[in-house]
Amino acid sequence: MEIYVLQCLSGNEDQLRKRLVLAHPELAEHVHIPRRHMKIRKQGRHFTKEYILFPGYIFLETEHLEKNYLESIRTIDSALRILPDSLHPLPLNRGERELLSRLLRNGEVLGSSAVQFDTNNRIQVIQGPLEGLEGSIVKVDRRKGRARVRLDMYDRTFEVDFSFHDMKKQNSADVQE
The missing domain is CATH 3.30.70.940 (NusG, N-terminal domain)
Structure with a gap:
């Protein structure tokens, strides 16, 4: 197709x-x-x-x-x-x-994509729409839970924000409860 x-x-x-x-x-x-x-x-x-x-x-x-x-x-x-x-x-x-x-x-x-940040604060996508797009991420806003991704189509570049949730934050919140 x-x-x-x-x-x-x-x-x-x-x-x-x-x-x-x-x-x-x-x-x-x-x-x-x-x-x-x-x-x-x-x-x-x-x-x-x-x-x-x-x-x-x-x-x-x-x-x-x-x-x-x-x-x-x-x-x-x-x-x-x-x-x-x-x-x-x-x-x-x-x-x-x-x-x-x-x-x-x-x-x-x-x-939303599930992500983790390594010791160097680099984003690692575990699952979700951002999976496989790590090399195209141009900006990460951890506070808002957004990653800006550069996508190319027909010789045009689009920058699109995607939502993510930090698995470490989520897991640490579960432990504190």
Whole structure:
């Protein structure tokens, strides 16, 4: 299966998905909008909020980008183009496809990663969406429980924050109780 990237107006990802699936019901399981849960602390209260991983982009998984799909996409107002350009759409390359597949392997909504910090304060991912991305981590905020990761797609670089929880902190809290 190939994966094509559709660019749309930011905030209209769900609308584009609905309209595309309405026109082509067979695509229902093949249109992806990866999301992530983030831990937020506001006014001393903690909660989790869901964000789109790549705002303004949705991913279409298909064997062939059929002409009728292209025509449907062109008629949807919020759809801007198929990357790299609508006249010559190209699927993600193998590395980008593997990255997206790894991120989506547990569903479209990415949860928190379990991590530990070694004696040199380097992050070690035990499990979760950050697994295998340690080399792409550009910033870690231990207090907020976030790691900023640099992801490359279609010669563009995205920096995305992911949530994590420190297993050592969690285990030491269990011991103190």
